[in-house]
Amino acid sequence: MSIDLRVSGGRVQLPGGAVDGDLLVNEGKVVGVVSGSVEVADVGRTVDATGKLVLPGMVDVHVHTREPGFTHKEDIHTTSLQAAAGGVTTIFGMPNLNPPTTTAKTLREVFDLYAEKSIVDWNHNPAATQPDEIAPMAAMGVNAYKIYMVVDTGRTYPHPAGTGMHGHGDLLRMMDTIAKTGKRFIIHPHDQSLMDYIEGEYLARGENTPQGYASAYAARNGVIWDTAIEVVLRLAEASGCKVHLAHIQTRRSVEAVRRAREHGVDVTCEVNHWLPFLSTWDDVEKLGPYALSYWVPDDGREAVWEGLRDGTIDMFSSDHAPHTREEKEIGWTQMWSSHTGTPGIQYFYPLALDAVNKGLLTLDRAVELVAGAPAAKFGLQGVKGALTPGCDADFVIADLDAPWTITNEGVLSKIGWTPYDGRQLTAGIEQTYVRGTEVFADGKVTGEAGHGKQAVSGKVQNA
Incomplete structure (x- = not known):
């Protein structure tokens, strides 16, 4: 047998659990896992992973690259730099661009x-706002669509x-249209009418602060999220459309997903980096606009952790959402004018592995959240998300005993800051490979712009 790459001595994470063995890679694909004693006659390169974990690369289906239109914040290349460093091997971009991605x-x-600039593999979630454009975009290989129920x-x-x-x-009309394509419909749930009323109360009292904003979005036990999600789930049942809920953060939302599945609704949902690691009231007090995204009260966070462990919540997605310091600073006194969202793609996988060390998740569950489930639910089963024969050789070498500290100086984003500055972790990503090619090693991104290819159902193709 002739192979391009042998990753030796590590503990390889397979869908049934981790095994000791050597990962074999040829022509960008996983060939298999063999005992270290098995001889292979012709090996192009051997990488020593002794004492380390060999894990599937993260498939991140919720990433804001900011290109085109907002490249002062970020662009596709800098997003992929952070992805490579953070063990993310496939990204799905979001459509809130200028112009927004709404047509073929x-x-x-x-x-x-993407084809010109991305180091890692990619796809894109266009906005589903023009019914006549849905089928043409499906024919171009998208695996999902996105809309925001928010103004x-x-x-x-x-x-x-x-x-x-x-x-x-x-x-409902759009769900009927998307259902015909078999693709998934990502929805940012939000009851705008209720939010208009709730926001108005806070602003009328002059509470245009991080604390006021955080409280408004979590008001009345998260009513703006729960009512929107109930509507989405009922319409999904009526249409047969596969839906995906972004930003799960309340107990009722988690319970609603469980009930909907009992009624046969094909619903998936995600948790973003900020909820398990950046959503406490203490975060809001200390970091203000730099922590928002959203504040999640303790009951919601507890319910989400339960859902992560028992499988109700399918996946981790970063919701990488970079903004400049100037766009954040205004939030200390005018939070409703601040651009909300937080960068996260570079550190989410290490944070998840740190959670494994702390006993919050099993390793099997963490890998399923970052890799197995997003690949399977977003049309990439058998292509991404697992180190099984025939899959793309997208993997990371990780060390669960590697204490380090996140700092702003290490940020690869254009914005130059992270809300996790000073956060101490116990685990880290040492190397990242995309289709068998090294893209990150020894603390440096080694992959080249243009290496990334479009990830579509059944294959990776040139765009």
Whole structure:
């Protein structure tokens, strides 16, 4: 047998659990896992992973690259730098761009940018706001669509015009349209009418602060999330559309997902980096706009951890959402004018492995959350997310006994900051490979722009 790469001496994570053995890779694909005593006659390169874990690379289906239109914050290349360093081997971009990705034409333009600039593999979730564009975009190999049930108050970003949908009839019509393609429909749930009322109360009292904003979005036990999710799930049942819920963060939402599945609804859901690691009231007090995203009260966070462990919540997705310091600083006194969202793609996988060390998740469950489930639910089963024969050789070499500290100086994003500055972790990513090619090692990104290819059902293809 002739192979390109042998990763020797490590503990390889397979779908049934971790095994001691050597990972064999040829022509960018996993060939298998063999005992270290098995001789292979022709090996192009051997990498020593003794004492380390060999894990599937993360498949991150919720990433804001900011390109085109907002490249002062981030771009595709810098996003992929962080992905490579953080063990993320496939990214799915989001459509809140300028112009927003709503047509086959704008999708082709974005695909061309990925093909030129990305180090890691990629796909893109266009906005499902124009029914006539759904089928043409499906034919281009997208695996999901996205809409926001939200309108920004006091700002025009990060939820720009052209990416939102609020009427129940419009949502049902779009679900009927997407159901015909077999693709998944990602929805940012939000009851805008309730939020208008709740926000108005806070702003009328002059509570335009991080604490006021955090409280408003979590008000009345998360009513703006729960009501929107109940509507989405009922419409999904009525249409047969596969739906995916972003930003799960309340107990009722977790329970609603369980009930919907009992009724046969094909619903998946995600938790983003900020919920398990950055959503306490203490975070809001100390970091203010730099922690928002959202505040999650203790009951919601407890329910989410339960859902992560028992499988109700399918996956981790970063919701990588970079903004400049200037766009954040205004939030100390005018939070509704601050751009919300937090960067996270570079550190989510290490944070998840740190959670394994702390006993919050098993290793099997953590890997399923970051790799197995997103690949399977977003059309990439047998292609990504597992180190089984025939899959792309997307993997990381990780050390669960490698204490280190996250710092702003190590940030590869254009914005130059992370809300995790000073956070001490117990585990780290040492190397990252995309289709058998090293893209990160020894603390440096070694992959080249343009290495990334479009990840589609059944294969990776040139855009």
